[in-house]
Amino acid sequence: MTDKGLITQVFLHEWKSLFEDRSALCVILLFLALAAYGIYNGKIWSERINAANIVTVAEKEEKLRASQEQLAKPKEAEAKKEFTENNDPFLAGQSGFPATMPPTQLAALSVGQSDLLPTTYFASIMSRQRTIGDKYGFENPVSLLTGRFDLAFVIIYLFPLLILALTYNIISGEKESGTLQLLLSQPISLGQIVFGKVLQRASLLIGLAILVSVIGAIAGGANFADSQTFLRLGLWLLTLIFYGGFWFSAAVSVNALGKTSAGNAVVLIGVWITLVLVVPTLLNITVSKLYPTPSRTELMTAIRENIKDFRRDGNNMLAKYYEDHPELRPAGEETEDFGETFLLVQMDLDNQTAPIEKRFETQITNQQSLVDRTRFVSPAIATQTALNDLAGNGSARFSNFKQQGESFAEDWKDFFSSRVFRKTLLTSADYEQVPRFRFVEETTSELASRVFVSLLAIMLPGAVLFTISVFLMRRYPITN
Amino acid sequence: MITHIARKELTAMLRDGRLRTIAVLLFLLLLTSLILGWNSYMAQSAERAEANAASRKQWEDQGERNPHGAAHFGVYVFKPERPLSLADKGVDAFTGISVWLEAHSQNPFRYRPAEDATALQRFGELTAANTLQLLVPLFIIILCFSAFSGEREDGTLRQILSLGVSPQVLALGKALGVVCALGVFLLPATIIGVIALRLAGGAEFVAADLPNVALMTLGYLLYFGTFIGFSLLVSALSSSSRIALVILLGFWILNGLLMPRLSADLAERIYPTPSTVDFWTAVNKEIKAGVDGHNSADTRTAELKKKVLEQYKVSKVEDLPVNFDGIALQTSEEHSNAVFDKHYGALWDTYARQDGVYRLAAWFAPYLAVRSWSMSLAGTDFENHRHFAVAAETYRREMVKMMNDDVAFNSRSGDWEYTQGKSLWQSVPPFSYQKPDTLTLFRSQLTNLLTLSVWCLVCFAGAIFAARKMSV
Numbered sequence: 016m017t018d019k020g021l022i023t024q025v026f027l028h029e030w031k032s033l034f035e036d037r038s039a040l041c042v043i044l045l046f047l048a049l050a051a052y053g054i055y056n057g058k059i060w061s062e063r064i065n066a067a068n069i070v071t072v073a074e075k076e077e078k079l080r081a082s083q084e085q086l087a088k089p090k091e092a093e094a095k096k097e098f099t100e101n102n103d104p105f106l107a108g109q110s111g112f113p114a115t116m117p118p119t120q121l122a123a124l125s126v127g128q129s130d131l132l133p134t135t136y137f138a139s140i141m142s143r144q145r146t147i148g149d150k151y152g153f154e155n156p157v158s159l160l161t162g163r164f165d166l167a168f169v170i171i172y173l174f175p176l177l178i179l180a181l182t183y184n185i186i187s188g189e190k191e192s193g194t195l196q197l198l199l200s201q202p203i204s205l206g207q208i209v210f211g212k213v214l215q216r217a218s219l220l221i222g223l224a225i226l227v228s229v230i231g232a233i234a235g236g237a238n239f240a241d242s243q244t245f246l247r248l249g250l251w252l253l254t255l256i257f258y259g260g261f262w263f264s265a266a267v268s269v270n271a272l273g274k275t276s277a278g279n280a281v282v283l284i285g286v287w288i289t290l291v292l293v294v295p296t297l298l299n300i301t302v303s304k305l306y307p308t309p310s311r312t313e314l315m316t317a318i319r320e321n322i323k324d325f326r327r328d329g330n331n332m333l334a335k336y337y338e339d340h341p342e343l344r345p346a347g348e349e350t351e352d353f354g355e356t357f358l359l360v361q362m363d364l365d366n367q368t369a370p371i372e373k374r375f376e377t378q379i380t381n382q383q384s385l386v387d388r389t390r391f392v393s394p395a396i397a398t399q400t401a402l403n404d405l406a407g408n409g410s411a412r413f414s415n416f417k418q419q420g421e422s423f424a425e426d427w428k429d430f431f432s433s434r435v436f437r438k439t440l441l442t443s444a445d446y447e448q449v450p451r452f453r454f455v456e457e458t459t460s461e462l463a464s465r466v467f468v469s470l471l472a473i474m475l476p477g478a479v480l481f482t483i484s485v486f487l488m489r490r491y492p493i494t495n
Numbered sequence: 496m497i498t499h500i501a502r503k504e505l506t507a508m509l510r511d512g513r514l515r516t517i518a519v520l521l522f523l524l525l526l527t528s529l530i531l532g533w534n535s536y537m538a539q540s541a542e543r544a545e546a547n548a549a550s551r552k553q554w555e556d557q558g559e560r561n562p563h564g565a566a567h568f569g570v571y572v573f574k575p576e577r578p579l580s581l582a583d584k585g586v587d588a589f590t591g592i593s594v595w596l597e598a599h600s601q602n603p604f605r606y607r608p609a610e611d612a613t614a615l616q617r618f619g620e621l622t623a624a625n626t627l628q629l630l631v632p633l634f635i636i637i638l639c640f641s642a643f644s645g646e647r648e649d650g651t652l653r654q655i656l657s658l659g660v661s662p663q664v665l666a667l668g669k670a671l672g673v674v675c676a677l678g679v680f681l682l683p684a685t686i687i688g689v690i691a692l693r694l695a696g697g698a699e700f701v702a703a704d705l706p707n708v709a710l711m712t713l714g715y716l717l718y719f720g721t722f723i724g725f726s727l728l729v730s731a732l733s734s735s736s737r738i739a740l741v742i743l744l745g746f747w748i749l750n751g752l753l754m755p756r757l758s759a760d761l762a763e764r765i766y767p768t769p770s771t772v773d774f775w776t777a778v779n780k781e782i783k784a785g786v787d788g789h790n791s792a793d794t795r796t797a798e799l800k801k802k803v804l805e806q807y808k809v810s811k812v813e814d815l816p817v818n819f820d821g822i823a824l825q826t827s828e829e830h831s832n833a834v835f836d837k838h839y840g841a842l843w844d845t846y847a848r849q850d851g852v853y854r855l856a857a858w859f860a861p862y863l864a865v866r867s868w869s870m871s872l873a874g875t876d877f878e879n880h881r882h883f884a885v886a887a888e889t890y891r892r893e894m895v896k897m898m899n900d901d902v903a904f905n906s907r908s909g910d911w912e913y914t915q916g917k918s919l920w921q922s923v924p925p926f927s928y929q930k931p932d933t934l935t936l937f938r939s940q941l942t943n944l945l946t947l948s949v950w951c952l953v954c955f956a957g958a959i960f961a962a963r964k965m966s967v
Binding site for chain 2: 127154155156159184291375386
């Protein structure tokens, strides 16, 4: 028999024994059930936040449209000289407009940071400190602490356990049941036997993971006409293959050490705990110690000092009062420099806080880049990064969205504040030009190159383990 | 006899190099997390105390202005850190650390530490609590899974029992052996923890936090007892060590990995959390629908005006001996307070109801009970956060009322030139916060304690029963 024939025989035999192993089938079915639940859950989540965002935008669009319609009426045009809710650039600018981050085609597969970070950025002529409160989600902190049950969770945490459950005794089991010696008396090497066995399990388990991901993408409503869908899904599947490959290599190399099945199980569960539960927390604490974010206290103090100075300098009590109650400025009343002063304060406030906010961002960027550089220490970290990136709920996309949201807010402020300073009223034509937000997705090559690094970080340790196990298997103690 | 068995078990465990390595690693992990926890506690608590003082100073030094303007200026309060947070950070990363107390608005808390961290945060934090809740049980499983099945496989079980040792005694002896093995590294870790707490908590620690530490320890002992009992039970009933290990690992995964996430989703499905948009839309709508102190055209304000005019028996606002605007402001404040009470109350009650789902789920996963128990006593669960939020809000209302009343009764209507100075600002007492006492926390967590006790008892009784029934 040729080598290939032998491997095929091992491969086929393994399939046969799998179907007779009821506990293995149960574990696989359980995995499929959990994956299905994860998909369902992720889909509900992504639809929920997306629906809320759509409603928020639609409400504001409706408001703008209504204002424009009012101004288009000739009667209103006659009374042009009067401030109304519709033509006052101050009031319209203050009412604001939300920038929202649309979901990607794979959003349902990984919740990522979308339950923690805002997918809405509210632009208004008010200062950032005034609008910051609107962004906060009301998720139960315990849910945030626990994390979501989505497909990414099933893949990062449970998929390795499934692989380990079916491979922890891949050599030791044969040895303990006495079949290893029998097998090796045939013209086949240990490596070939292991290869055949791993191939069978890998084709089954990685195949299942691929299957559930594809089903998840379809069930999650991915539009395959979108050019990025195939790229995202393709990279997602590649991540699965590499991550699964890593755990197979880990199982084989631990087996190649020649310990008992129970011993292997203990070591492998230890490896899993270390890489999935412990290393990420250690890295987290390390990056936050190396790049600590500045004290939030400082930010608060800066805001306060600034407000205080302005108020002390101001001398018009009425203006002060209206500054506290901008929404109450009576339409048509001549409070000449109120709007301007108010805007100046808001701008000044943002200018004051900007450098402090900048330092926060810099530190978080530093933290992130350190995580990016060290993600190879745990394939779980690299996989989390990759899956979140591909589902569009990763840190990079959120920080991209934040920047775009801020720049949109600047456009919005410029549009309305310039008219406030010029003391011109809004016309129906002006409303045509009111800035709108459109999220610009990062380019395909940017996304691919980022995910590529993650893939490399998963593949490298897997390859190292694979080499080690090949080496170890050559000197495997067949007898005790 | 029990001690003999326990001593033998302990010796065997201590001589096993792999077990020793795991124990040393766990100890180091605990030590590291305690040191880091202590370090961040010291930094945070100093920073927040400083921030509270700075905010108070800004309040006092805000200069001459209209008192209602001062109420708008308001104060920032920062949530104090609890010493026990060095062992269990609970949900602290996901609740804000500070809130701006200003007129008209009950603001949400700001600056959630998790937002200032990378996505790694979502893997969990390195805390002593996490090690105790997830890793120590696994260590117990590794110590126990072959307790009976291994003896059976080696043929020693028959020998021991032939010596006249009763199976119950064997089970208790083995359990005691595991307890001692755990004690070898958990006891020093606990002592180090208590020293760290004493250093962090200062002189008040003994009275303020020691009872919490004791109760927390009790919870963990019951939790570990559960795992010891359960592992021995499974080991006695399983036909092989391998099967015992598989079942125990399955339970561990269900307990610490699957059930928490499943119950989090289930809780939100049964008691949905309102969306931010819905929440604020409802709040704003209801506030507008009520008396708007700033809009004198409002019919409700007209009604209030009529009432006040009648009360002072005058016909014009200008003739009032008081400032009508101040009264109107306070009336509208009270209206919005009711609206905030309703909506925040509903939101927080939703969380509490969701917590009820966790409590039920804890009957299937003791992890949920011990997690909740531990973070409640550490002062880092949501109920503790709510307690602080309510205290801050109460203070805000008192402060705003003092300011509005000053406008109402010390100035005349329409007099927006009216100002006050430092003496009024200083007359507002500084914000002081009394954390909930141990008894309150204990009471709120009784269900979880009951769950843990039942788990522990049932597992131990089960282990003894299984030992008696096991096949030799």
